[in-house]
Amino acid sequence: MFSKFQNHIASRFPFLGDKKLFLAVSGGLDSMVLLHLLQQLPCQIAVLHCNFQLRGLESFGDQSFIQDYCDRNNIPIFTTQFDTEAFAKDYKLSTQVAARELRYSWFYELLEEEKFDYILTAHHADDNLETFIINLTRGTGLEGLTGIPEENDRIIRPLLPFSRDKILKYAQENNIDWREDSSNASNKYLRNKIRHDLVPILKEINPNFLNALQKTQSYLRESQEMAEDASIMIYQQVAKEEGEDIHFDLNQLKKLPNYKSYLYQWLNEFGFLAWNDIYDLVDGQSGKQVFSAEFRVLKNRDTLILSPLSQRLEKEEFEIGVSDTEVNFPLKLRLCNISHITVHDNKAIFVDAEKIQFPLVLRKWNTGDIFQPFGMNGKSKKVSKLFKDEKLSLIEKEKIWILSSANQIVWVIGVRQDERFKIENTTRKILKIELHNEL
Amino acid sequence: MFSKFQNHIASRFPFLGDKKLFLAVSGGLDSMVLLHLLQQLPCQIAVLHCNFQLRGLESFGDQSFIQDYCDRNNIPIFTTQFDTEAFAKDYKLSTQVAARELRYSWFYELLEEEKFDYILTAHHADDNLETFIINLTRGTGLEGLTGIPEENDRIIRPLLPFSRDKILKYAQENNIDWREDSSNASNKYLRNKIRHDLVPILKEINPNFLNALQKTQSYLRESQEMAEDASIMIYQQVAKEEGEDIHFDLNQLKKLPNYKSYLYQWLNEFGFLAWNDIYDLVDGQSGKQVFSAEFRVLKNRDTLILSPLSQRLEKEEFEIGVSDTEVNFPLKLRLCNISHITVHDNKAIFVDAEKIQFPLVLRKWNTGDIFQPFGMNGKSKKVSKLFKDEKLSLIEKEKIWILSSANQIVWVIGVRQDERFKIENTTRKILKIELHNEL
Known part of the structure; x- marks a missing residue:
């Protein structure tokens, strides 16, 4: 008999049946439950484990715990070790962001090399809530509130609708063994504070808070898609590509009372930081310009021109x-x-x-x-x-x-x-x- | 010398100088501070006070407190009494919603009658945060998270950027007298829980939480405006008015993967509730229809037709x-x-x-x-x-x-x-x- 977890996977992701699936397994409660669930489904699975070497011997303990489990259960496993601190230092990233970059780039590499179809991770509803609150306390945009996606690109998170409590209960009922997860080190104090102090009050106000949040986030995603639709439609009206440059017609653009929002959407991905300077270009003198590391925006008569700084793209x-x-x-x-x-x-x-x-x-x-x-x-x-x-x-x-x-x-x-x-x-x-x- | 409150009012709402302003005053801390602030600015003001008769003698105590204050200070005052409970019962509204409807319809009426320009209310940053959290715990859409607007239509909320603490401090420094506000009765337990248990943790995580929220909400409002732009642009592409009916071209509409979001946006204001039934019409049989109290949507070949149920609008x-x-x-x-x-x-x-x-x-x-x-x-x-x-x-x-x-x-x-x-x-x-x- 299948659990509600497995029923959810079967109904929400019916296409997984004949696919080759990587499972990202840290050895903690959530990922060990995910692994246990998938072992009982008729999918072809293999385990991925990253050793970020952030907790000395403990990290290697996790690695051998998973290795043993997979050996005993005849599950193929791929492991890798990262010098996360060095990478973070080289690229000026926080440890957490560095670990995520390393993990996902390795995941995608392996997908290609091993010709697998998807990667499953064990994120659950409380992870999602905690991320929501962290973003909220820092100040964020719509994207920061729409939550961890159940499915994006080739990553699937089948436990996302379930609370940590339900996952724990399943682990206990099925005698699943796990390693206490002390990763997220830099983030630990904050996540624990949210988990132990804040979330219980939210769940007291509304015992179905996690469901309410899911509903909220699905509405937010709808709004976000509509905002993206607008961004693309307006772009098609006011932007014209000339070789590698993009010309924005300011006469058209300025008809929109909220044109700054659109400029932000379009230029954001090119690494600009001085937004007020860019907005000032709109009514600024011809010839003024603002730079990012790789691009520049130039005011030229009734046009803003975005150009790459180097001639990095051949024109043939x-x-x-x-x-x-x-x-x-x-x-x-x-x-x-x-x-x-x-x-x-x-x-x-x-x-x-x-x-x-x-x-x-x-x-x-x-x-x-x-x-x-x-x-x-x-x-x-x-x-x-x-x-x-x-x-x-x-x-x-x-x-x-x-x-x-x-x-x-x-x-x-x-x-x-x-x-x-x-x-x-x-x-x-x-x-x-x-x-x-x-x- | 002006306070930071007055400087904010002068810089954010410079146009108020020569306007006639109503102040909505309950007699509580926030509105008494607002009144005190405005008394020192060169505006023409009058006080509006609603007695909702929800707390017996206490309500009348508030009313005479304000009346006395205005008499002593030579401020014109308009008061009214509502049978809020009866109104709520008649229109099947919560007490809180009934009070709001009564209050604002009276406000707008007086604006017209007395030829005043704006109504100022004393909502502040903590009110805004509490409303945000209440909406969040209940499940909401983007609109429920964008916050109380500083200015909408003819209502202005000049204290919105300021915390309750700052307002209290001003009241104490200026020996301002107020009545303890025990209104929001139905909502009181929830607001107090949020105020005393939840908000302190958020402010501990980020002492500038109120500022972060303001930033977040300004981003959310930008996204919401863009979503509204998309809604109008797509509407203009797929909808055609035929007399009182609106015809939605399904062949066009169905090209959009997120067409349900748009249908919801367009039809929401017509009182429909059975959204899945409406979405099913899109691929449903010709002749099927879904009703709201005053409207219907009919599937007719490749079109959805929205019509008012009665011929309520003359055609001349x-x-x-x-x-x-x-x-x-x-x-x-x-x-x-x-x-x-x-x-x-x-x-x-x-x-x-x-x-x-x-x-x-x-x-x-x-x-x-x-x-x-x-x-x-x-x-x-x-x-x-x-x-x-x-x-x-x-x-x-x-x-x-x-x-x-x-x-x-x-x-x-x-x-x-x-x-x-x-x-x-x-x-x-x-x-x-x-x-x-x-x-």
Whole structure:
């Protein structure tokens, strides 16, 4: 008989059945329960464990605890060790942020290497509440209040609707063993204060507080999506891409009483900090400019012009004709018509051949590129935002090429296919486009 | 020497100097401080006091306390008594909501009758925080988290940035007398719990918590405005008004992955409750319908049709020609060209004569009307939303007429002028349009 946890997983994530799943396991209560739950489902699983070396021997104790458990239960396990402190120091990050960067970049790397489909983490409703309150006490925007997502990109958090109490109860009923989790060191005092002093009062005011928060957060996410819709619609009205630059038409923009909000949305991802200076450009003298590390905004008559500081993106475009089966420069692609979809990974896409128009064009990505990422139900997203969400480094971003058909992005190569060209039930001709080793 | 409170009022609301201001005064700490502050500013003030008769003799004690204070200080005072419990029972409202409805409708009435400009209330930062937390514990949407506005419509809350502690300190330093406020009866236990148990922990985690919250709420308001922009832009793309009905083009609408959010935004103000039934209509059979008390949504082929249940809005339109100086039916208007603006109230508007096109049209308002309310910097708003915000009753709404020029609303008559036709520095010809007693 399945528990309510397993029923939730089966109904909320029915597609997991035949997938290959990594489980991020620290050895603490939550992740050991997640592991126990997944062992009883018919999925192919493997464990990922990061040793951040932040607690000396204790960290190695955790590692061997998991290693033993997996050995005894015949579960494949991947472990890695990070010098988290050194990384944090090098990149001027807090220990916590450094650990997250290291963890997720290793996760994504392994997904590719081992050809797994998803990573499951054991975040639960109380984690989500604590994060909400931490962000709230610091001052935050809508994004900081919408909560930890149940599913984003290839990360899935199946325990998110459940409280810590329910997870603990399951562990006790099933005699699950775990290591007391003393990670989150830098954050521990704050999380404990919230957990022990603040949350009990909220739950006293409303015993269903966790449910109320879930409802609130789903409304907030709806509002956030609408705000993003507005951001994209207005962008399409006032912004024009000229090569690598983006020109914002100020006469149009200034018709909006809240134009500053939009400028913030559009320019935020380019590393600007001096927001008041940027807002002042709108009514400022022609020729004035504001800089970030990699970009600048210039006021030029009735236009704001965003430009990259270096000529980091080449301007060449390469055409792929209808009879080409191979491209060798600037990167290696192979194109062939096939009858069945085979292995699906980031190195190959399958498109509906009747939806595309030749010649396809191969070019570097631009600051203003927008596409509809596969799996997002047709929502538009800026390519630069995708890179930010996927935490691509500047160097990784510089290497990215775009495949486009009639000015629509087909593939952010090696990163994400576009929804508009995907295979559907009605597809009659499938084109496979495969990336080989880069030059 | 002015206090920081008075400096804030002078810098944030510089336009109050020559205005006539009502002060809503309960007799409690906050409103007595507000009154004391305003007495020392060169504004024309009068006190409004509502006796909600919720605490027997105590309520009358508050009333005579204020009355005495105003008499001694030569401040004009208006008082009224409400049978709040009876009103709440009749309209099936909570005592708190009933008190608010009664209070604000009386306030707005007096503004008109006495030709005052604004109402000032004494809400402060801790009120705002408590409201935020109450909404949060109950589950809420973005609107419930954006906080009490410093300024909306004709209500101004000059103490909103200040904490209760600061207000108390001012009262003590200035020997201000007040009545212990035991109102908010139904809400008192909850507010006290939040005030005494929860808020101190938040302020311990971040001593500047109130400031952080103000920052958060200003970001949230930005996002909310953007979400509203999206709602209006998409509405203009998919909705078409046909007489009193609104037709929503489902083929267009369904292209949006988050179309439910938009349907909710558009239909929410029409009193629907069965949201899942409405969402099911989108893919449901032609002919299916969902009802609210006054409206229905019908699925008809590729369209959702919103219609009022009764033919409550007449369909006639009346034209006003360029040489008309008077209209006598269906309501009495007088039009004249003038050289200077005189008294400004809801019974008369002044428009730039060169911006309007004759014939002007006089008609009842429609469900889908959108205009740009005067004073909102060109933001668009649905007329129905304005009525909701101003808490107009169904009967009041039925009486409202619209004056329009070339299909643009010039005046929601007796309620709000449109921004687009207002007088500006460049105006050369002023047209005054005045409403006389309705028929």
